[in-house]
Amino acid sequence: MKNRIDACFEDLKAQGKKALVTFVTAGDPDLATTEKIVLEMFDKGSDIVEIGVPFSDPIAEGGTIQRASLRSLKHNTNLDQIFELVSRLRDNTDKPILLMMYLNTVFRYGTEKFFDNCKNVQIDGVIIPDMPFEERDEVKEYSEKTGVRAIYLVAPTSKERVKMIAEESKGFLYIVSSLGVTGTRKEISTNFNELLAPLKEGNYCPACIGFGISNGEQARKMADYCDGCIIGSAIVNIVEKYGADSVEPVGEFVASVREALDA
Amino acid sequence: MEKIGRFGDFGGQYIPETVMTAVHELEAAYDKYKDDPEFNRELRELYRDYANRPSMLYYAEKMTKDLGGAKVYIKREDLNHTGAHKINNVLGQLLLAKKMGKKRIIAETGAGQHGVATATVCALMGLECEVYMGSTDMERQSLNVYRMNLLGAKVTGVDSGTATLKDAINEAFRDWCSNIDTTFYCIGSVMGPHPYPTMVRDFQKIISEEIKAQMLEKEGRLPDAVVACVGGGSNAMGAFYDFIGDKGVRLIGAEAAGRGVDTPEHAATIAKGDLGIFHGMKSLFLQNEYGQIDEVYSISAGLDYPGIGPEHAYLHSIGRADYFSITDEEAVQAFEYLSKTEGIIPAIESSHAVAAAMKIIPEMGKDKIVVINLSGRGDKDVYSIARYRGVELDEK
Missing domain, CATH: 3.40.50.1100 (Rossmann fold)
Incomplete structure (x- = not known):
């Protein structure tokens, strides 16, 4: 079977649309709500959903996602429960689902067993923010064997590294919009034309910009530079505010971003 | 390669x-x-001019006599400017x-x-x-x-x-x-x-280089053991490094066992940790079955860390260094012992090394030599030790 991420970007390209990737932390406030939020986000226009696996010490996250992780870990959300969650989601959606998680969670679970389970429950890719390109051997063999994509990241500081990373990327390339950690920002000042110039020189996989995108207008601006945008903290802020009642407001927010992206 | x-x-x-x-x-x-x-x-x-190096290697004669075993030397990193290594x-x-x-x-x-x-x-x-x-x-x-x-x-x-x-x-x-x-x-x-x-480690290895030179000068030979406390492990790596190739020198790290390694309240990474990837490194970490990093505990804030430097994990894995788990109580006793016996108030971190050394010294012959790396001075710990002993100090 073709990887869902690849198929998704091909479809979007054919339709002349940009990808909307949205994020939610698993188990915040509980896994039943996460399940509803994921389906609602797909329903309201997300093309790809990233499910955050909570970690005790998320060094790449700002306050919003740190707090979501803590809320989730308070009732001991674990990776096996998240595999079960995705398995249930697969009864209702065939869109790409990714996990966003820290390397220790993969490593401690057993990297081979982790990727096998991803394949079994049909998780399409994994984003690991504390695994730089140079340490990709931690997962590469298993990722290739199972077809579960390891999504690599590029940052504003990457410069001459961009091409090297793009050359081995599959699925999509995660472009970190700004220095620092996740969290909404008023302004994103990175020079994307310069940063992403190397991507124009070859036939690389699609690229999406994430970190700090807080509304439809910003999403539109970012997507103009590449193939799509990723929104996390803005959604988690809504979940923080409304808890178990966040399904509807998250849906409204996702719909508003979709509309802006398609305008 | x-x-x-x-x-x-x-x-x-x-x-x-x-x-x-x-x-x-x-x-x-x-x-x-x-x-x-x-x-x-x-x-x-x-x-030399700012940090007051080299730090002295002091022969702890009273302690040696009292323990009745190996000769005890103390590397005085506590006398450095700012009071620690x-x-x-x-x-x-x-x-x-x-x-x-x-x-x-x-x-x-x-x-x-x-x-x-x-x-x-x-x-x-x-x-x-x-x-x-x-x-x-x-x-x-x-x-x-x-x-x-x-x-x-x-x-x-x-x-x-x-x-x-x-x-x-x-x-x-x-x-x-x-x-x-x-x-x-x-x-x-x-x-x-x-x-x-x-x-x-390279910036700390001066500790072992000095110990070696000072030991050769005082005793004309290398010590039989070097003991240092380990949180992340910088003073221990510094004290061990120049001796790694000298197989006759036993290297002993002392990690914090808090209220005991069989309780949930400790920071004994070597004793109880598992291989993991965190804070930029692959090493041993105290963590649960899903890789969540544990809350750790020690009376010593400087040893209260759920991981350990990767070179220590390596030295442990090849059997070149041994790591002892020292409880709060053992460390506090060593803190009091060194204060009373030698007139040196050690940092509560370094007291873990003193306690580990006190476990082996009496078992060793009088012809043997042990060096304790006293990584810091204990002035900062006086209040918390008093509290531990149930003594109320008014003036703060």
């Missing part, structure tokens, strides 16, 4: 892409300066930061010793300084917080997680990701992504 920045399986560079370029710059700068005669001349001068590393890193043109320094601190050392050298070198410290630690080490403020540093409390050393490191990493162009992260131990474990 061994991969760069690895000690066997341990080590590596597990950090977000945002900081990769900066870590490579640091690696390049360190490679350039580490053998540079001018850099080393400046560093040796700072060690931490200054050795900070002088090295900040001299490098200056060469790299960095103006802003960040650091994490547990007990506050590394924070104080960093604030001190920033004052000396005219650098801006921000120190991250868990708010729990700020409470137990309020004197050091004030000391850092006196030295002109900004101390930022960290409330997330357990509000101790690991959370301070998380926050320092986040700051570094945000201010990578201007900021140098001065890590306080032999941990983090390559090149830190190697670089920090």
Whole structure:
């Protein structure tokens, strides 16, 4: 079977649309709500959903996602429960689902067993923010064997590294919009034309910009530079505010971003 | 061939892409300066004239007689400027930061010793300084917080997680990701992504080089054992490093067993940790079956860390170094013992090393020699030891 991420970007390209990737932390406030939020986000226009696996010490996250992780870990959300969650989601959606998680969670679970389970429950890719390109051997063999994509990241500081990373990327390339950690920002000042110039020189996989995108207008601006945008903290802020009642407001927010992206 | 920045399986560079370029710059700068005669001349001068090196190797005659076994020598890192071994590393890193043109320094601190050392050298070198410290630690080490403020540093409390050393490191990493162009992260131990474990060890290895020279001068031979406490493990790596090739010298690390390794309240990474990847390195960590990092505990804020430097994990894995778990009670007894026996009040961290040494010394022959690396002085701990003993001290 073709990887869902690849198929998704091909479809979007054919339709002349940009990808909307949205994020939610698993188990915040509980896994039943996460399940509803994921389906609602797909329903309201997300093309790809990233499910955050909570970690005790998320060094790449700002306050919003740190707090979501803590809320989730308070009732001991674990990776096996998240595999079960995705398995249930697969009864209702065939869109790409990714996990966003820290390397220790993969490593401690057993990297081979982790990727096998991803394949079994049909998780399409994994984003690991504390695994730089140079340490990709931690997962590469298993990722290739199972077809579960390891999504690599590029940052504003990457410069001459961009091409090297793009050359081995599959699925999509995660472009970190700004220095620092996740969290909404008023302004994103990175020079994307310069940063992403190397991507124009070859036939690389699609690229999406994430970190700090807080509304439809910003999403539109970012997507103009590449193939799509990723929104996390803005959604988690809504979940923080409304808890178990966040399904509807998250849906409204996702719909508003979709509309802006398609305008 | 061994991969760069690895000690066997341990080590590596597990950090977000945002900081990769900066870590490579640091690696390049360190490679350039580490053998540079001018850099080393400046560093040796700072060690001597500012930090008061070499630190003395003291024959603890009363302790030797009292324990009735091996001859005891104490390496007096507590007599360094700022009262601990931490200054050795900070002088090295900040001299490098200056060469790299960095103006802003960040650091994490547990007990506050590394924070104080960093604030001190920033004052000396005219650098801006921000120190991250868990708010729990700020409470137990309020004197050091004030000391850092006196030295002109900004101390930022960290409330997330357990509000101790690991959370301070998380926050320092986040700051570094945000201010990578201007900021140098001065890590306080032999941990983090390559090149830190190697670089920090190199700036601390002067301890073992001095011990070796001083021992040869005093006794005409090498010691039989060197004992040091281990949190992240910088004073121990410093005290061990020059002896690693000398197979006759037993290397012993003392880690914090808190209320006991069979209770949930300890920080004994070697005894109870599992292989993991965290804070930039592959090493041993105290963690649960899903890889969530444990809350750890020790009476000593400086040993209260759920991981250990990768070179220690390696030395342990090949059997070159042994690691003892020392409880709060054993450490406090050693704290009191050394104070009364030798008139030296050791840091509660270093007291773990004293306690470990006291386990082996009586079993060893009188012709044997043990060196205890006394990594810091205990003035900062007097209040917490009094509290531990149930003594109320009014004047603060």
